[in-house]
Amino acid sequence: MRYLPLTDADRSGMLAVIGASSIDDLFVDTPASARLAGPVDLPAHASELAVERALGALAGRNRAAGAGPFFCGAGAYRHHVPASVDHIIQRSEFLTSYTPYQPEIAQGTLQVLFEFQTQVAELLGLPVANASMYDGSTACAEAVMMAARVTRRRKAVLSGGLHPHYASAAHTLAHSAGVETRRLAASVDAEDAVIAAIDAETACVVVQTPNVFGTVSDVSAIAEAAHAAGALLIVVTTEAVSLGLLKSPGEMGADIAVAEGQSIGNGLMFGGPYVGLFACREALTRQMPGRLCGETVDAEGRRGFVLTLSTREQHIRRDKATSNICTNSGLCALAFSIHMSLLGGTGLARLARLNHARALSLRAALAAIPGVEVLTPRIFNEFALRLPGSAAAVVEALARRDILAGVPVSRVDPGAGLDDVLLTCATETTTAEDVAAFAQALAEEIA
Amino acid sequence: MTAIANLGRPTRPEVMTTTAEGPKARGLVQSEPLIFELGGWDKTGVDFHEDADVDAGDLAGLTRAAAPRLPGLSEPETLRHYVRLSQLNHAIDLALYPLGSCTMKHNPRLNEKMARLPGFADIHPLQPVSTVQGALALMEELARWLKMLTGMPAVALSPKAGAHGELCGLLTMRAAHEARGDARKTVLAPTSAHGTNPATAALAGYQVVEIAQTDDGRVDLADLAAKLNADVAAVMVTNPNTCGLFERDVIEIARLTHAAGAYFYCDGANFNAIVGRVRPGDLGVDAMHINLHKTFSTPHGGGGPGAGPVVLSDALARFAPTPWLTHGEDGFGLVEHAQGEAAAAFGRLCAFHGQMGMYVRALAYMMSHGSDGLRQVAEDAVLNANYIRARLSGAMSAAYPDGPCMHEALFDDAWLEGTGVTTLDFAKAMIDVGFHPMTMYFPLVVHGAMLIEPTETESRAELDRFCDALLELAAAAKAGDVERFKGAPFHAPLRRLDETQAARKPKLRWVGEN
Numbered sequence: 007m008r009y010l011p012l013t014d015a016d017r018s019g020m021l022a023v024i025g026a027s028s029i030d031d032l033f034v035d036t037p038a039s040a041r042l043a044g045p046v047d048l049p050a051h052a053s054e055l056a057v058e059r060a061l062g063a064l065a066g067r068n069r070a071a072g073a074g075p076f077f078c079g080a081g082a083y084r085h086h087v088p089a090s091v092d093h094i095i096q097r098s099e100f101l102t103s104y105t106p107y108q109p110e111i112a113q114g115t116l117q118v119l120f121e122f123q124t125q126v127a128e129l130l131g132l133p134v135a136n137a138s139m140y141d142g143s144t145a146c147a148e149a150v151m152m153a154a155r156v157t158r159r160r161k162a163v164l165s166g167g168l169h170p171h172y173a174s175a176a177h178t179l180a181h182s183a184g185v186e187t188r189r190l191a192a193s194v195d196a197e198d199a200v201i202a203a204i205d206a207e208t209a210c211v212v213v214q215t216p217n218v219f220g221t222v223s224d225v226s227a228i229a230e231a232a233h234a235a236g237a238l239l240i241v242v243t244t245e246a247v248s249l250g251l252l253k254s255p256g257e258m259g260a261d262i263a264v265a266e267g268q269s270i271g272n273g274l275m276f277g278g279p280y281v282g283l284f285a286c287r288e289a290l291t292r293q294m295p296g297r298l299c300g301e302t303v304d305a306e307g308r309r310g311f312v313l314t315l316s317t318r319e320q321h322i323r324r325d326k327a328t329s330n331i332c333t334n335s336g337l338c339a340l341a342f343s344i345h346m347s348l349l350g351g352t353g354l355a356r357l358a359r360l361n362h363a364r365a366l367s368l369r370a371a372l373a374a375i376p377g378v379e380v381l382t383p384r385i386f387n388e389f390a391l392r393l394p395g396s397a398a399a400v401v402e403a404l405a406r407r408d409i410l411a412g413v414p415v416s417r418v419d420p421g422a423g424l425d426d427v428l429l430t431c432a433t434e435t436t437t438a439e440d441v442a443a444f445a446q447a448l449a450e451e452i453a
Numbered sequence: 454m455t456a457i458a459n460l461g462r463p464t465r466p467e468v469m470t471t472t473a474e475g476p477k478a479r480g481l482v483q484s485e486p487l488i489f490e491l492g493g494w495d496k497t498g499v500d501f502h503e504d505a506d507v508d509a510g511d512l513a514g515l516t517r518a519a520a521p522r523l524p525g526l527s528e529p530e531t532l533r534h535y536v537r538l539s540q541l542n543h544a545i546d547l548a549l550y551p552l553g554s555c556t557m558k559h560n561p562r563l564n565e566k567m568a569r570l571p572g573f574a575d576i577h578p579l580q581p582v583s584t585v586q587g588a589l590a591l592m593e594e595l596a597r598w599l600k601m602l603t604g605m606p607a608v609a610l611s612p613k614a615g616a617h618g619e620l621c622g623l624l625t626m627r628a629a630h631e632a633r634g635d636a637r638k639t640v641l642a643p644t645s646a647h648g649t650n651p652a653t654a655a656l657a658g659y660q661v662v663e664i665a666q667t668d669d670g671r672v673d674l675a676d677l678a679a680k681l682n683a684d685v686a687a688v689m690v691t692n693p694n695t696c697g698l699f700e701r702d703v704i705e706i707a708r709l710t711h712a713a714g715a716y717f718y719c720d721g722a723n724f725n726a727i728v729g730r731v732r733p734g735d736l737g738v739d740a741m742h743i744n745l746h747k748t749f750s751t752p753h754g755g756g757g758p759g760a761g762p763v764v765l766s767d768a769l770a771r772f773a774p775t776p777w778l779t780h781g782e783d784g785f786g787l788v789e790h791a792q793g794e795a796a797a798a799f800g801r802l803c804a805f806h807g808q809m810g811m812y813v814r815a816l817a818y819m820m821s822h823g824s825d826g827l828r829q830v831a832e833d834a835v836l837n838a839n840y841i842r843a844r845l846s847g848a849m850s851a852a853y854p855d856g857p858c859m860h861e862a863l864f865d866d867a868w869l870e871g872t873g874v875t876t877l878d879f880a881k882a883m884i885d886v887g888f889h890p891m892t893m894y895f896p897l898v899v900h901g902a903m904l905i906e907p908t909e910t911e912s913r914a915e916l917d918r919f920c921d922a923l924l925e926l927a928a929a930a931k932a933g934d935v936e937r938f939k940g941a942p943f944h945a946p947l948r949r950l951d952e953t954q955a956a957r958k959p960k961l962r963w964v965g966e967n
Contacts, residue, residue, distance in 0.1 A: 007826050009559055009750075009818075011912035012833050020840045020913060024857075029832045032839055032857040033730055035699035040735040042828075048601050051823030054563050061817060064594075065572025067587025069580070078577040081804055088499060090528055092569070095754075098546035099539035102560050105756040108890055109952075110881070110945035114542035115755035118535075121488050124962035128521050134961050140613035140758070143804035151656075171804040178774070178800030182624055182657045222515050251507065253517055266804075275568075276588050277578030277805025278613065279758035291959065297756065302955035305940070305948035314955040320616070320652035321895075325661040330652035333614035333746070337754030344535060347488050350525020353497030355517075356504060362512070363505030384511050405581045413579040420790055434501075 079431030116311035119299035131256025139282030142266025153210035166196035167217030220388035229259025250358030271345030281338035295329030388431035492524025553892035553904025556747035564814035578805035589785035604734025607770035611807035618742025618761030628772035637686035681713040691720035697861035707737025726860035729828030749815035760811035833909035866901025878938035
C-alpha cells in the first residue's frame with residue numbers, strides 16, 4: 007500500500023486518542039445491513055511494475071496517431087506540442103493544487119488564468135474570456151443557454167456546418183431547460199443558410215468556421231442578420247490553430263465565441279480532457295458561465311489576481327447561477343497558455359500557414375485520384391471528399407494498411423445521407439511521405 | 454515597467470519589495486511580470502521546419518490583417534516564467550491540504566506516466582474502433598471497477614466533472630419519467646448541499662425545494678416525507694454529507710423517495726469515506742456521480758480537469774447518454790448515436806467519449822490499491838479525520854460532537870466568540886504557519902464553518918504537525934493576539950487581496966500600459 011503512510015502502530019495509537027476500540031466504531035453510522043464484511047470481489051493491490059505491465063499491454067493494442075500516416079480531424083487535431091509544455095504542467099505546484107480560492111497562496115495559478123484569458127480574448131477577437139470550460143462542445147452548449155438568458159428567447163438555430171456532436175450536446179442541454187434547437191440540414195457550405203432561419207423568436211444562431219466539412223466562411227453577414235432580429239451570433243471553432251490565420255469571430259461580429267482549445271498545448275487523448283475557450287462582448291460579462299480571474303491589489307497595494315464575479319456561480323448563487331459548472335479545465339488551460347506563450351502571435355500565424363499549406367498538398371494529391379471529388383470550397387487544414395462508395399469502408403480498408411485516413415461523415419452524422427463523404431485533415435505533423443502513401447492506397451482501394 | 458528591472462539575478466529583497474507590479478520577491482522567490490510585459494511581439498520560441506505561404510485562392514478575404522497580438526518567449530524564458538509562477542502556489546506535494554469536500558489526496562506519479570503512453574495519449578476519438586481496442590478495453594475495465602465498488606449495474610463514463618455527472622444523473626431521471634408519461638417539476642435537496650446540486654437541478658429545468666436538517670446534521674425525514682409528492686422527480690443527497698456525517702437513515706430516504714415515484718440521486722463527492730466499506734447500490738441509490746479527481750486521485754490541476762462518471766440503477770441504465778461501450782464477438786464497439794440499443798439514451802453530454810486521460814489515471818490508482826487497499830483508503834481517511842477532530846476538540850468547537858465523523862471534521866466558530874477573530878481571519882493565519890486553509894463558511898448550515906478533510910495520504914506525523922499548528926493558533930486567538938489574525942497572511946507571496954475592488958470594476962485581461 008505504497009500510497010498509505012499510516013502503520014498499524016499509528017492506527018492503534020490514533021484509535022486510542024479518539025477513544026475508539028476499533029475502526030468499525032467509526033463506521034457505526036453506516037447501516038448494518040449494508041456493511042461489507044471484507045473487500046469487494048476485485049483484484050488485490052498490485053505493484054507499480056505489475057500495473058505498468060497491465061496498462062502498457064492495453065496501450066499497445068491501440069494504433070497511436072504518431073505511429074504512421076494519420077489524417078483524422080473532425081474536432082480533435084494532432085499537432086506537435088513542445089516538450090517544455092508537458093514538463094511545466096507536471097510541476098507539483100500546478101498539478102497538485104486546487105481551485106485558487108485562497109488567492110494569497112495561489113498567485114501562480116491565478117496569474118496563469120489571467121494570461122490565459124487575455125490570450126483567448128485576443129485570439130477570439132472579443133474583450134472578455136473566461137478561465138475555461140470542459141471542452142469546445144460543452145462551451146457551445148453553455149453559449150446557447152447564455153444567449154437564451156440574455157435575449158429571454160427560447161429558440162436556437164444551429165447551422166448544418168456545426169459539428170454534429172456539438173449540435174447534439176447543445177440540443178441535450180437546451181432541451182432539458184426548455185430551449186428549442188433547430189439544426190439545419192448538413193451541407194458543405196451551410197453557414198449562409200442560417201440567415202433564412204432567423205426570426206423574431208430566435209435567441210441565437212450558432213455557426214462554425216472552419217465548419218465540420220472544413221469550409222472557412224466570413225460570417226459577418228450572418229451577424230448583421232442576427233443582430234437585426236435581436237438575436238445573438240455564436241461562432242464556434244473546433245481547430246484553434248486556425249485562429250492564427252483567419253479573421254477572428256469577434257472581427258466578424260460574434261457576440262459569443264467558443265472554441266476547442268485542444269489543438270494548442272494538448273494531445274488527442276481519445277477525446278479528453280480538452281479545454282473549452284469561451285469569450286463574449288463586454289456587456290454580456292455577468293451572464294457568462296464559469297470562473298473568471300480578475301486583477302486587483304493586496305493590502306499593501308501590490309498587483310494580484312483573484313477569482314471574481316463569483317456571484318454568477320453555483321457556490322454562491324446555487325439554483326440562480328448562470329451555470330452549474332464548478333471544475334474547469336485548469337491544467338489543460340495552462341498547457342494551452344504555455345504553448346501559446348512559446349508560439350507568440352507570429353509563431354501561431356506561421357503554424358497556421360504551415361497547416362494550410364500541408365492541407366493544400368493533401369488536397370492536390372487526393373483530388374488527382376479518379377473518382378475522388380473535393381467538396382469543400384475554401385479550406386484551412388481539413389476538407390471533405392466524395393468517394394465512389396462508402397467512406398467508412400474505405401477508412402477501414404486503409405486502417406488495415408496502417409493508414410488512418412480520416413473520419414467518415416457517417417460516423418458523426420449517420421442520418422445526413424453523406425455516407426460517401428470522408429473528412430480528412432493535415433497538420434504540420436503530416437509529411438510528404440504520409441500524403442503519398444495515403445494517395446496511393448486510396449487510389450488502389452477505390453480503383 | 455519597473456518589474457522588468459527586477460528580473461535576473463536575485464537581488465537584495467529590500468530592493469525588490471518596492472515593486473507595485475506583483476508579488477513581493479523574497480530571497481529566491483521571484484517577482485514575475487505578466488507575459489505581456491515580458492515577451493516580444495514578433496518573437497517565437499518555436500522553430501519551424503519550414504515556412505509556407507497562404508494560398509490566396511482559398512482564403513482571400515478570410516484572413517486576419519495581422520498576426521494575433523500576443524507575445525512570444527524563448528524556451529528558457531518560458532521555463533523561468535512558469536516555474537517562478539509555480540512557486541507562488543501551495544500544493545498537496547508541499548503540505549497537508551485540508552480542504553473539506555475537495556479530497557486533496559496524493560496524486561501518484563505512476564498515473565501520470567501511464568496516461569502519457571502514446572497508446573492512450575496519442576489516439577484520436579474518431580479513429581476506427583478496430584484501432585483502439587485497448588482504449589475501449591480500459592474503459593470497460595474502469596467501468597467494471599466502478600460498478601463493483603458501488604454495487605450498481607451500469608455506468609455512464611462521459612461526464613467531464615462532478616457537476617456534469619449530476620446533470621447526467623438528473624437527465625436520466627427526467628428521461629425515465631417522461632418515458633412513462635410522468636413529467637415532474639421538482640427536485641429536493643438539503644440546505645447543506647453543494648451549490649452544484651441546486652444549480653444542476655435548475656439547469657435541468659427543475660424547481661429546487663430545500664429539505665430541512667436535523668439538529669444532528671442529517672436529513673430531516675419528517676420534512677422530506679412532507680415535501681415528497683407526485684411532482685418530485687428526484688431527491689439529491691450527498692452521502693456522507695457535507696457535514697462529514699453518514700446519513701444513518703439513507704435506506705429510509707431511498708424508500709420514501711421511491712414510494713413517491715421519485716428517484717434517489719446521491720452526490721458521490723464524498724465516496725472516498727466509504728469506498729470498500731459500503732456500496733451505494735445496497736442503499737437504494739438510483740444514480741451517483743463519482744469524482745475521479747477526488748476518490749480516485751486524478752490531480753486537481755489548479756481547478757481541473759476532473760471526470761464525473763455516473764453509476765446508474767437498472768431503472769435508469771437504458772436512458773444513459775451516448776456514447777455507449779459495447780462488447781461483442783468482434784471485440785469492443787461504440788454506440789455513438791441514440792439509436793439501436795441506445796435508442797432510449799437521453800442525448801449526448803459532450804463531443805467525444807469523456808475524460809480518457811482521467812480514466813487511465815483512475816484505473817492505475819484502483820489497480821495499485823486493489824480491493825483491499827481501497828477499503829483501507831476509506832478506513833484511513835475516516836481515521837485521520839476523527840484523529841484531527843479528537844485532537845482539536847479541546848480548543849475548537851466541533852459542530853456535531855456526538856458520534857464519529859466520516860472523512861472530514863466540521864467545526865463551527867462558537868469557540869472564537871469574543872476573540873474578535875473570525876473564521877476567515879483564522880484561515881488566513883493558517884497560511885502563515887505553512888498550511889492551506891480548510892474549507893470555510895461551507896456547509897451553509899453551520900455558523901462560521903471550518904471543514905477539515907485530511908484524506909488518507911497523510912502520515913500521523915503530518916497530522917500532528919497540523920494539529921499542533923492549529924492548537925497554537927487557537928491559543929493565540931483566545932489570548933487576544935488579534936493582530937496576528939486580522940492582518941494575516943503576513944508570510945505569503947501577497948497579503949490579503951481586495952476582492953471587492955476586483956468585482957466592482959472587473960479587469961479580466963491585460964490591456965496595456967495603462
